[in-house]
Amino acid sequence: MENENIAVGLDIGTTKIVAMIGRKNEYGKVEILGIGRSKSLGVHRGVVNNITQTIQSIQQAVQDAETSSGMKIDNVMVGIAGQHIRSLQHSDYITRSDSDEVIDEADIERLCNQVHKLVMLPGEEIIHVLPQDFKVDGQAEVKEPIGMYGGRLEANFHVVVGQVSSIRNVGRCIKSAGLNLSAITLEPLASANAVLSREEKEAGVALIDIGGGTTDLAIFKDGIIRHTAVIPFGGGVITEDIKEGCSIIEKQAELLKIKFGSAWPGENKENEIVSIPGLRGREPKEITLKNLSKIIHARTVEIIEQAYLEIKNYGHEEQKKKLIGGIVLTGGGAQLQHLKQLVEYITGMDTRIGYPNEHLAGGSDDETTSPTYATAVGLVLSSLNNQEKEQQKKQEKQVEDTEESDTETIEEPTKAEEEKEQPPKERKRFLDKWAEKFKEFLDNAE
Template sequence: MKNHEYSVGLDIGTTKIVAIVGRRNAHGKIEILGVGKAKSLGVHKGIVNNISQTIQSIKTAVAEAQASSGVAIHKVTVGIAGKHIRSLQHSDYIMRDNPDQYITEDDIEKLKEQVKKLVMLPGEEIIHVLPQEYKVDSEGEIQEPIGMHGKRLEANFHVVVGQMGSIRNIARCVREAGLEMESLTLEPLASSESVLTKEEKEAGVAIVDIGGGTTDIAIFKDNIIRHTCVIPYGGGIITDDIKEGCSIIEKHAEQLKVKFGSAMPEMEKDSTFVTIPGLHGRPDKEISLKTLAHVVNARVEEILEMVNTELKAYGAFEQKKKLIAGIVLTGGGSNLKNLRQLANYTTGFDSRIGFSNEYVANDKNQFLKGPEYATSIGLLMESLKIRDKKYSPEQPKPEEVVNEVPAKDETSAQITETPEFRTEEQVIAESGEKRRNKLTIGQKIMESVKKFFEEVE
């Protein structure tokens, strides 16, 4: 199998590191070739705090993915999160040298590169420059300017920024694990790729990815990314609360949370208890599930209130910015019992649990169905998009574009041309072809007129 026929997503999370190898099948769905998973030992709240342990965990996950897929892994698309992430809105423009030529992908890249030169706070670096809407000369609210004519190209951007040190640490871990980083993607954006539908992004939706160390949020409206942020609390802090509140070890606290934890105490019975084995001959401990639910509820409500604050900061409660599709909960923390009902009550928006199995073609064991794999599959999808763009077999060669222009119908040529693949030389060549076509048509008319007069005579 050639390298460009498959892609790899690498999720460096707080609790686990997952490597997923996959490719796109003939129906456009993702075929998973192999999965590798390792316990994350060197990451805290989305930030690498132990380089050597993180490198070892990455190597373990990648080795398992290689063994199960049977392919060698070289390039990976990596996710990034952490409390150091912030976002801002920015507008910028460029003046085009030749407004007679239409706008191409190169013009948009030039505008993006200009935005990337923005002066950030000391130690910060731009991760993403995401166009929201464009303005060409005096025409605004344009979502796709490619193919249009204009002198001034302007756009509103959603700019995602992170700490340079954290970004460098992730890059170093990936490099020293023997891998090349194909792309660095904000984790909530990756999760949104795998669990949100186009209709939800159009209507307005917030994805809330509750991971082990962080809760990542991305808000979409009119198919445009409007807001992103990272809350430095996740499922791990709930486990810590259970450990402290019930005076048990972390291993038992995690098991309690996963198997019996509930976000709504009123849904639990007072008479239901669970027994925790004592340590080294000490007596067993009985814990009420209602008490457990109270401990869980206190922390989950705090996280959801922070989510609510971010929704208000965006303006989700205003009529024009209202999130018609509500909230999509994903990540391992969304497996918590009754979380959806509590989210409905706390935020006032309808919510659902986001699964990525809709995009996966061969999930026979259903283990990838869990929302905890949403980010990993989203990173794989992002990697596939990069590969598709780079190795697209449909991308015509320059000479093919010129040959596609019909000689008989000039109007048809204008409709069927593909602007993003045309260069300045092609435009000049095509213009010459049109002039030749016009001359040929004129000659035909003259011949018809001559023939008519000859027949009359």
């Protein structure tokens, strides 16, 4: 791609594949330049089960995005989800050889690398190692240890794990579609970037992203990711239930859910009826909206209860871990009528629908700001942020090179500034290394 400041997010979902091209304008907001969408044929519950069909769907989405933007796509940032994803909490520590030196990014990198050596179940691989809080010489709840003195550096980590084969299959599809994989990230983290505010992450919030095949959950507290989970069913099972319960074809069931579906049966009167055309030469079917709502309600309650169980597992009921920001619903399934009210009724937590418009430029169309595209917008945002950090790193290196010949008095403040800038920069560098290792792994797999 000619312009370095342009990023592409590729959301490989169970029902749709979305390619989205975006760039930041002068106000720091994201302008969506092009969007391509295709039906996802080779993915089941977030996992690729037909390589050929997935490649075709990716190529179709990319082609549409290229046509609508007039640009050529080379590098993409991909989101990964699916029922194989699990997360765990882990604590680890390192003993520093020289406690008279301040803690720097190399120490944090050494600690993160140590976590990467954790022994996983056969066929599993670590996707993300996310530090939560640090402990320096027994001093707990240190958010940023860089610049502190200490001999023992300890940290709690949130570790996200996935199946190697599933990750490799995604990588293979990207490569075979003629694209380069610039980075890979967990989809709930991307969605959170798009729809959650900093205040919500500080106060404590649970993001529930209801997709076609999976429901992704991400919990934040004190600005840090605390828990992630992937529930192996989403809007697709609701459509399946309507299809079975009303004896109609899948296409009709999906349309019925979108147009007339409600998660709250009390809203519909007994005499509200919708007529569905019968198959060739057969009589049309009449379905009461009350029955339709009952079918949808039963399955929706199951999905919400499963998500709420994960929220309780995190410890929401403890005073210290209380999620003051409540729940944010996003994804295509979040558009179901009266879902917000049902979630509030079941969980007793404040709930809102999350639209990815906070970071988007003013002129964005309604389609782009729909919850359906939250993950795609989040992937574009993550990719743009990564690019900014890379450019910042290059600029800092240039500044360092030019200042080597200057006096120490001038160097002092720049070092202080560097130390301020280091924490987020380091996290990125570590993920970069992981992405490079993953690319090598794919190349060798050929």
